[in-house]
Amino acid sequence: MKFLITALALLGLTTLGGAIGKPSIILIYADDLGYGDLSCYGAKHIKTPHCDRVAKEGMRFTDAHSPSAVCSPSRYATLTGRYAWRTWMRNWVLLEHMPLLVETERLTLPKMLKSQGYLTGCIGKWHLGWGSKINPDFSKEVSPGPLEIGFDHFFGPAFSHNSSLKLQNFVRDRSIVGLRNGEDIENPSVQKRLARKFEDTAIDLSSEAVSFIRKNRDKPFFLYYPTTNIHFPITPNKRFQGKSDAGRYGDFVVEFDWAVGEVLRTLDELDLAKETLLIVTSDNGGRPDPKGMGKKGHNPNAPLRGTKRQIWEGGHRVPMMVRWPGKVKPGSTSAETVCHTDLITSLASYFDYPLPTNAAEDGYDILPVLFGQEQKTPLREATVHHSVNGMFALRKGKWKLIEGDTDGDFRPRNKAWKESAKLPKRNPVTGKFEPFLYDILDFDQENPVFRLYDLEKDPKESTDLAAKFPDKVNELRELLNRYRSSGRSTPLPNYKKPK
Incomplete structure (x- = not known):
């Protein structure tokens, strides 16, 4: 038994509640x-x-x-x-x-x-x-x-x-x-x-x-x-x-x-x-x-x-x-x-x-x-990235797709910003807060510009490849949309990854 526990520990297969x-x-x-x-x-x-x-x-x-x-x-x-x-x-x-x-x-x-x-x-x-x-x-x-x-x-x-x-x-x-x-x-x-x-x-x-x-x-x-x-x-x-x-x-x-x-x-x-x-x-x-x-x-x-x-x-x-x-x-x-x-x-x-x-x-x-x-x-x-003003990006393997044409940072606080900076409100039926945007989105959400980078060859994100690989853009765009609409980006619990 002691040998089995030691072997499992070396393999990283024991649980916190186990013998170790x-x-x-x-x-x-x-x-x-x-x-x-x-x-x-x-x-x-x-x-x-x-x-x-x-x-x-x-x-x-x-x-x-x-x-x-x-x-x-x-x-x-x-x-x-x-x-x-x-x-x-x-x-x-x-x-x-x-x-x-x-x-x-x-x-x-x-x-x-x-x-x-x-x-x-x-x-x-x-x-x-x-x-x-x-x-x-x-x-x-x-x-x-x-x-x-x-x-x-x-x-x-x-x-x-x-x-x-x-x-x-x-x-x-x-x-x-x-x-x-x-x-x-x-x-x-x-x-x-x-x-x-x-x-x-x-x-x-x-x-x-x-x-x-x-x-x-x-x-x-x-x-x-x-x-x-x-x-x-x-x-x-x-x-x-x-x-x-x-x-x-x-x-x-x-x-x-x-x-x-x-x-x-x-x-x-x-x-x-x-x-x-x-x-x-x-x-x-x-x-x-x-x-x-x-x-x-x-x-x-x-x-x-x-x-x-x-x-x-x-x-x-x-x-x-x-x-x-x-x-x-x-x-x-x-x-x-x-x-x-x-x-x-x-x-x-x-x-x-x-x-x-x-x-x-x-x-x-x-x-x-x-x-x-x-x-x-x-x-x-894949992994979803998110900036301060709400811009999304999706990383899958070596590819990174950015939805939007800015850096995702916030912008100077002008009158329009102050108008947008209202307090979140509760839904009178559910009692929960409604979705709330505190900052202005400075990119077109309806028809966003997509940028694509190969981080393996271009870790500094200097060359946009979206025009060269439109199929990859569409693939990652669909995956990002699925993650946002489905409520999760991971398989359901108890999912067994195929060997």
């Missing part, structure tokens, strides 16, 4: 960390030894994608396995006054892990909305929020690193930290007293993350750790200033790398490294900071075209490293196309957890890649 036990799981989700920001991905002016260590001791992906080119949609999709454009939020990101985007009845990654006996925590940037109505009252406990979608504990900024003074504070579970009974968070003097220091935020979050690991060392835990680095404002703590050759931006990346190192150090100290699955990745591509990049020309998304928010590869192809001792081969590299929506499906597969048909509609099982099993064909049929 349940590893703790840590997902470090950087904010705006670009494909070219880490030295293990080619950065020359920034040294990131701790992220490099994760890559050296695990698998580094060269074709991993965030579900969106911006924050909120990627976070929704990562926790649910479902693209966020299927919700009422059809473009842009959530603003401070908007309600919780994740449906409380939906299966999420933390809910699934709780069902397997895990203690779950979210420490870091939330940016998925609070409450069930517009303008939630933060002067008292606010729900639904992180705890209602499966987390046992939450600590972090309610919104983002660039919060207004009203939410430039920390929330623990459902309440603003330090807010006294009877105080009104709308009061400017209260806001100033509770405001966190931007330059100390990463250190404060790291302390909480380390504390969470220490406190729960004797039980399986899931720590979702969405950092505020590298999102603007670029505010590295003094101890990290001047630590890179890429200006304050590079120093902010160094600070993020330090936070990764604190997790690694804690796991080593507690002898938990061998029992922990660690994933380090980013919610979208990098956002160049012209005033803080230094004089040596660091490109956050090198060698890709485009930046955060855009439909180009630089908007959504991101660094991703997975360390899983005994499962993932150290120092390995994968060119498999994967997406963050695959995380929940892969862990469900590892648990042998039966996913319902209304869950993880856009996630694939990537365990075969992680476990080093040879793949003759891509695991994913």
